[in-house]
Amino acid sequence: MLKKLKLAKAYLEHGDDLAGALVPDDAVVVDAPPDGARPAIDAALDGRYEPAAELLRQQREQRAWEDRDVVVAGLGRRALAAPQWLDAWRQAQPDDPDLAVVDARRLVEQAWEQRSRDDASQVGPEQLRAFHETLAQATERIQQAIDGSPGDPVPWALALRHARGTETDRATFDGYLDALKATDPHHYGARYEAMQYLCDKWFGSHEEMYDFARASVEAAPRHARVQSLLLDAVLEHLAVDPSALASDPARVEEAIARAQGFVDSAPDAGHHLTAQTRNVLARVLFHLERHREAYEQMRLLGPYATSYPWGYWGDAREEFLSHRRHVVTLAAGTS
Template sequence: MLWLLKSRERKAVFALMKEAKRRGISVDELTDVMTPEELAAMLPPVKPKFKGKIPDVTRWGLPPDSEVSTKEYWTDEDILAVHESAARGDWEDAAALLASTWGTWDRRDLVNGALGEAAAKDDEWLRAWRKARPGDPGAALVNAESLVHVAWEVRSGLQAKHVTEEQFAAFFRILEQAEEAANEASALAPDDPTPWVTMLAIAMGRQYENDQYLRVWAELVARDPQHRGAHTRALQYWCPKWFGSAELMWEFAETAAAKSPKLAPLLLIAAHESEFHDVPAWRDSRVAGALDGIVAWLNGEGRDHPATRGDRAYAAKALVENGRFDEAVEQFRHLGTRADGGMWAYSGDARAEFLATRYAACFGAAKP
């Protein structure tokens, strides 16, 4: 009965009933066709999860709550400029930017991801590039990445039970095309690890068994043993929710962290995955013991690394959970108004999670 539901849940039910009536279908039919994001949007805003007197975060030099946004946006001026030129159908700037990243593999992965996402929405400029420069390894690389984005658009973000047979068939068919494109890109530039990063995404989508996945992984690390984007993707593969286990996930994160300081944040990602499945991990000795090195990396050599913004979100959470509040506030100073890190969104309300963690940091920090 409705009266047994909490106030927020009642409001959500009424909102669903109203929307179903507007569409002329039942509530069950409505929930079957709506995406998780659309269903979440039917819920009233969640009040901050922080329990206690909410501090005035501006006293610590942080932007007010009203300015915090979950909108995903690029801060890289070069990528922004290429997005604008590609929208006009021009490909030369994209080709030049990607070519400039040769040998700086983490940045090349970032640029390729941005170009692939843009091409998935409108590939006129990419088709012009491939026509003007047949056999260009950069164009082949972006083509492979764009096909992965297209495949997931076709599949949609719905749970598998709500994805039609036709969608799944198209999804796998496009991923096969993406695999062919990635192999083409690798053949054109054999030393480039980036096509193999794309292959890791394809392997996830095509549900590779562990042995198959490891063969792809071997090709990647042979070209760049410390590739950050590849390690982040691979960690997800070894998570229990995909094709691994808690033991394999932690083993992978620990092995990666031992390779390089820029891979140490994988321990924080593993902790967050564990916590999300109700396994306490933020104060795990593997996490607590790595925090000093991670913070030093973020504030030093890794300050401008492509993964740093996302890593600061994990670091802020880990520092709060380990009682290192002043250092957590410092991470929030770097994050500013940006609550678009993937970690915040796991709860279903990224902004509320960001604000609650920020309140906790300030509440425990030294008073300004």
Template structure:
């Protein structure tokens, strides 16, 4: 009866049948061995839902739809070079790059994340680094971050009801090892806030109570009160879908935004989280009032900040929702073909969300 299904549904069923065969399981068992993200990846792209005549975005100097991709991009040439060298088993480039980030804590956090992810896949180069330079704080830092990645790979991204007791036990065991590694990294470089950013991820995975989380937060902010990566992680802890509420999330975002322009985009993230709790927030005065400053920061001092590309995606959405279409188009010019920001993926159709928001921006914008 497949012929009764719509074309997209038929393609999805065939894709699932093929995947089940590849994995050697029945199609009904796929839900137990695949993450939600893997399921979404099986679906053919859905035509974006956009009310109105779809504009030709190329008239505004934007790349055509068929060039837009959700593939994760790394635009940092130094990070790309180190990823290539670690894939060959070399560690000296990674060590030099991480050492060069000392004092630029936001960039150090970015590089640590990239190296930790690489080591979680193959840690031969990291082990060689630690053997060659015992007590190197950079190697200890990457080790801690890589263990967090390993822990989540062990647990998998499945809903808790589909995670086995053995997986949970291994998950918490590896997180405990990561916690020990964080303390080692911090002892080797006491002034470095970066181990405490990793500690925030560990505390969240361990389902830490608010008081416990605040202890980690205090260690972080003592070293860098305006650390962007840490604030982004903490916002998730205090949002309703994790261990907080809309009220706690907004209070945290407002307090952060008052500290520094680079933290103001947290208000946009809070608005997006609120929308997914069915609370309208894009036109909230806290968001609308912050947009001028956020756009100015993105085009000025924050142009090369590690979070800028993600922030531009949030800004594009907020500008569209507030009727500032020409400015939204400008943000999409910066984003180009890249639909890899987290904001687009929430609906399960990242490319579709990107395109629909881009259509809306061009539809309402001044004629090119």
């Protein structure tokens, strides 16, 4: 009771100032597209594919793989609800490798939506049937994207996610990783999908997941986005075991330091590359009861919530806002 009274007093003294430094709740958006991609995405929603096709062509030629991965993901998700522009692109340029990768992403997203995020034991037979049928449709499109864009790691990220859904054997998975090394060995999206394959709830173990994540960050430049992968492994473990943070404190601290190092070294990278890392930092720091640090990540995030990690615990936007409110209250108590 005394602790609650102290928190209430601290909030009255400092809470308004802390809350006032955050963007209003109604300004928060989930998975906001890159600023430079907004015209292309808006045009796609209006039924015009040309701006998206041009943007992806430029990114492919410039080998801007991290940006391309985010744009492909955004376009693929939006094509689920409004596919007309993708149909028009398919009629006009059926062999375009950029069309192939967006269409492949659409199909993979559709498959996972059909399956849902539930534990395998809670997924019904009709869901699983639809899931595998859609993944089967995606197979050809992923291969077209790989063949049409040599050196591009984005289709390999899709292949690795596809491998998880189709329960691909370890030898084939390892072959995908070898192919990834020949494109961009430090590509975050592909490394993240490989880490998921190796985690305990799929085909590996917590330690195998951690070993892969650590090897990935140690091999990569300090400014690379993949430096946040070890923190992703911590979050993945935390999502299934609330005591995970206590199992290896040194590893958790290393993960936080590497993720923080990435966002500190990339101040101009754009929210589409740094926001997810800050969201994961905020969640992990909250669980560590480092509330002032968690609050600082929330402040720096501004309106940019991301579906990962918050979607693990429910509706992403509501989870983000709920945790933000808790963080303000608890951070006020440390002021």
